[in-house]
Amino acid sequence: MTEKHRAVAIDGPSGAGKSTIAKAVAARCGFIYVDTGAIYRTVGLAVRRADADPHDGAAVAALLPGLDIRFDYGPDGTQRMRLNGEDVSEAIRTPEGSMYASAVAALPVVRAFLLDMQRDMASSHSVVMDGRDIGTVVLPDAGLKIFLTAGLEARAKRRLLELNAKGDPSTFEDVLADMARRDEQDASRAAAPLKAAEDAVLVDTSDMTLEESIDHVCALVKARFGIG
Numbered sequence: 001m002t003e004k005h006r007a008v009a010i011d012g013p014s015g016a017g018k019s020t021i022a023k024a025v026a027a028r029c030g031f032i033y034v035d036t037g038a039i040y041r042t043v044g045l046a047v048r049r050a051d052a053d054p055h056d057g058a059a060v061a062a063l064l065p066g067l068d069i070r071f072d073y074g075p076d077g078t079q080r081m082r083l084n085g086e087d088v089s090e091a092i093r094t095p096e097g098s099m100y101a102s103a104v105a106a107l108p109v110v111r112a113f114l115l116d117m118q119r120d121m122a123s124s125h126s127v128v129m130d131g132r133d134i135g136t137v138v139l140p141d142a143g144l145k146i147f148l149t150a151g152l153e154a155r156a157k158r159r160l161l162e163l164n165a166k167g168d169p170s171t172f173e174d175v176l177a178d179m180a181r182r183d184e185q186d187a188s189r190a191a192a193p194l195k196a197a198e199d200a201v202l203v204d205t206s207d208m209t210l211e212e213s214i215d216h217v218c219a220l221v222k223a224r225f226g227i228g
């Protein structure tokens with residue numbers, strides 16, 4: 001028997017609060033949270049470890065068949081990434097890892113390689129899935145699409161706090177420059193560039209606290225799916 005699963009697609013640039021908001025909304029609504037950026041980061045890490053050029057499509061394509069990429073969920077509901085059996089959930093979260101992820105994400109061969117993994121999850125569970133092309137490519141029939149954004153400075157400030165809290169000594173200027181570069185790379189690439197789906201609801205979190213953003217998105221989800 002096929003059960004109808006619900007899907008919320010949340011797309012937007014890095015630092016808009018997508019993952020924190022998507023995770024909280026999923027928990028409140030009883031959906032599974034799928035962080036697709038973590039999947040691209042895992043490919044980026046594999047490419048970095050192989051000392052390959054992340055912009056070289058042929059070199060990256062040659063590595064893909066040897067990669068076993070999976071994700072599962074810890075007891076607290078946190079998504080864990082596994083690369084050939086190793087838990088790489090922390091190893092993928094470095095500024096260098098972000099650049100590798102962004103570079104490999106521009107390669108059509110990588111996007112095609114990861115597509116089924118993402119769709120399979122949404123066909124077997126109700127999901128809140130965040131990324132860059134979820135509403136446009138991965139789940140074009142998602143019941144609710146949200147394009148979550150915020151000004152560059154607001155996003156850089158938030159990311160700096162996160163990095164500094166983890167002991168990373170990056171400065172505001174470093175983070176702002178990295179983010180601007182990554183925005184440009186993600187939005188200008190030919191393969192599935194970052195853009196809002198035509199039927200996406202736009203949410204700008206520049207002047208919202210995290211709690212306000214979560215409440216706002218939750219209200220959209222509940223209204224769209226008639227959840228009480």
Ligand code: DC
Pocket residue numbers: 014036037038040041098101102103105106130131132133134182186
């Ligand atoms: O959300 P994030 O910062 O963890 O994503 C890492 C990189 O992966 C980012 O530069 C954009 C890319 N990405 C993508 O192209 N498509 C997705 N669905 C998710 C992430």
